Amino acid sequence: MGALGLMYANIIQEHLGSQAVQFVMDGERIEKYKNTDFKINGVSKKFRMVDAKNAMPADFVLVAVKFTGLEKALETIKKCVGPDTVIISVLNGISSEEVLAKHFGREKIVYSVAQAMDSMRFGSEVRYTKEGELRIGVANGGVQEKLKSLEDFFDKSGIHYIEEKDILRQLWNKFMLNVGINQTCMVFSACYSQVLGTKELKDVFVGAMQEVKAVANKKGINLNDDDINQWIKIIATFAPNGTPSMGQDRIAKRKSEVELFSGTVIRLGKETDTPVPINQMLYEKIMEIEAEY
Known part of the structure; x- marks a missing residue:
């Protein structure tokens, strides 16, 4: 529920x-x-x-x-x-x-x-x-x-x-969005409009997605920059003060799905020899946040 x-x-x-x-x-x-x-x-x-x-x-x-x-x-x-x-x-x-x-x-x-x-x-x-x-x-x-x-x-x-x-491509496409928007909103205690309207936050949001795209491409999943741009347009239509599930987790002081997002990207990055520094940073920040609950 x-x-x-x-x-x-x-x-x-x-x-x-x-x-x-x-x-x-x-x-x-x-x-x-x-x-x-x-x-x-x-x-x-x-x-x-x-x-x-x-x-x-x-x-x-x-x-x-x-x-x-x-x-x-x-x-x-x-x-x-x-x-x-x-x-x-x-x-x-x-x-x-x-x-x-x-x-x-x-x-x-x-x-x-x-x-x-x-x-x-x-x-x-x-x-x-x-x-x-x-x-x-x-x-x-x-x-x-x-x-x-x-x-x-x-x-x-x-x-x-x-x-x-090609439902597997779509699964990875949505995963790419979640890795970017969920973790950025949680780490910066941000709503959708703040992520899109603040250069630092938008760079993290987009950068995290770019790392998923790179890993996906090495796994044979054809994600591209058009997919990323489409997600940016979709987020711009959301309630400006809204926040995704991990943003809500921080407000409620609940354990998040960080292992599902950056944890997975880091693991797959090692498997495919793909650098994922932004997701590494987000993972570490979220661990620090949750340790303070």
Whole structure:
């Protein structure tokens, strides 16, 4: 029930009713949330919540936890996954689909990239001005029929999507953005407009993305400067005072997904013999910030 989970549940519920979507969680979390007044753009909303022990196989499972919670989520959703279930992940990074495929079977996975939304959650309130879109596709042995069934559901439920022929490239493309914008906002306690409007911050934002592009190119993924420029244009359309998930983590003094971002870039930089000094700097700064919590 984070920023994306609540946003997507709200969209589905508005189009198909409260019986069409439910959150699956452990009993402790149900106790925590059952009396919570969730607000979506200022409006109080109620959502169905099911104890993981009592869950039944679902048509679709949308995994919307942080990467740090993915291992635990594998157990939580176990009873939701049947022979015909389609699993989609809106996690950041480039590895959640592989984790899910190894656990539940590659034939159940549709790759997804959630982008161009500005959803933020603080406490029990979620606000967004842009729903963005899901870029979806199959790769590495995925099943085309699963993709078609998911698209049919999205058509009914009001979730915007675009089918990608090269979904792995798109996964890396979004990863490049997250490495740049998330970490820059966290390290400098900045909002979107400050990152784009301050030369020092923009140089870090763009430089971190350039390092991902260099690593991706060596891994056979064709990212280019046009991709970077397109992300700059998209960020300029976001709520000026908004901040992404890692910026929100610093405000709430939560552990961030730094290992997923600069941690991954540093590791891949060593593998491909690619210098990544900006990501090294961001990693060290974020470690210092989190050590002070």
